[in-house]
């Protein structure tokens with residue numbers, strides 16, 4: 448296996464105040480011109496990214512435990528991605544695949560058909576964002592089945608366009624006052640082991656609970672698609688109980704319902720497998736991907752069974768920028784990087800390192816309610832001592848302390864009480880260890 452080479456020194460280093468003077472100045476300029484609705488989690492401005500390090504405009508080096516929300520798994524300036532971009536940009540930056548097609552798009556489709564779960568005949572179509580991929584997966588499923596209803600789950604996150612807001616569960620900040628939303632979306636209970644009323648409920652029983660809700664609310668004959676994140680992202684890195692996803696997928700197949708896996712966040716080696724569906728050997732009918740696909744360039748994809756995808760009439764799918772040639776070149780470089788460095792194995796190693804550190808901490812501190820996740824998609828759910836009441840205050844304070852000390856972490860969850868770890872998969876053990884030292888101290892300070 449190739450050894451990872453870094454351009455920047457992989458070391459945390461906060462040189463002055465946080466945020467520094469240049470970042471403060473940029474915040475002032477920003478506040479005068481950028482819409483207030485776009486919020487940033489960290490008050491510093493990025494200047495350079497490599498491996499597990501983000502350098503800001505004041506020369507501070509942060510440990511990156513966010514990867515731009517699970518996007519830069521290969522790092523923020525992976526050599527194969529950067530070279531691919533430069534080489535493609537020298538020739539052309541756009542021709543529109545719907546006008547004058549090009550090889551890069553075809554190559555990305557070949558790679559996705561090969562890498563996504565299942566050995567069946569597949570077809571792929573490319574877009575720009577995760578939301579766009581999810582919308583198009585739903586379009587394909589509705590057309591192919593002739594059925595309108597789409598089933599989504601509690602705590603789901605699928606994006607910010609009108610259809611995907613409707614599919615998303617959480618109101619604030621994603622949906623509140625942005626409606627009305629598209630019709631024929633139905634929400635059913637998720638399997639959320641930590642917050643089940645009956646802690647002994649199995650994955651199969653939780654699936655049956657969802658199936659009963661579908662049958663009662665809609666009737667299986669009217670359902671075109673079931674849409675599930677194999678591990679939920681924004682909703683709190685919720686890993687459903689074992690057996691939940693396979694039981695749903697099997698029932699969907701039996702009823703002629705298209706099973707769509709939203710692997711936008713969980714895909715591309717993040718969870719220790721190429722796709723999270725693989726952990727339970729589920730073969731989705733359609734897989735939506737984005738985030739980690741292209742080392743940071745905007746690209747997304749819908750990959751599905753050939754008979755579903757090819758049911759759509761010519762011209763029914765597409766978009767001006769979908770599968771942009773520079774983004775495709777980046778994806779080819781990113782996927783090559785994942786193979787060269789065996790990033791699924793790196794993700795599993797990150798899981799071991801993080802869990803070995805956090806498990807004893809969870810036993811010693813009362814505010815850690817649950818530790819969960821797979822690979823390098825790991826979460827700490829924080830509670831008030833002595834129970835399961837969500838503790839968003841401690842969560843915010845932990846994130847803020849980590850940031851001020853040079854570790855960038857994100858929070859998530861329906862109750863805003865989950866610290867989520869999404870390091871670039873190329874982060875070194877030593878740097879990650881230093882990041883965990885800071886995180887551990889920040890958790891202890893709240894306990």
Ligand SMILES: *Cc1c(COP(=O)(O)O)cnc(C)c1O
Pocket residue numbers: 575576577578579581604605606607676680681709710711712713737738
């Ligand atoms: C981020 C995300 C989306 C939306 O992707 P965008 O590129 O932000 O539109 C959809 N589904 C999941 C699971 C996500 O994590």
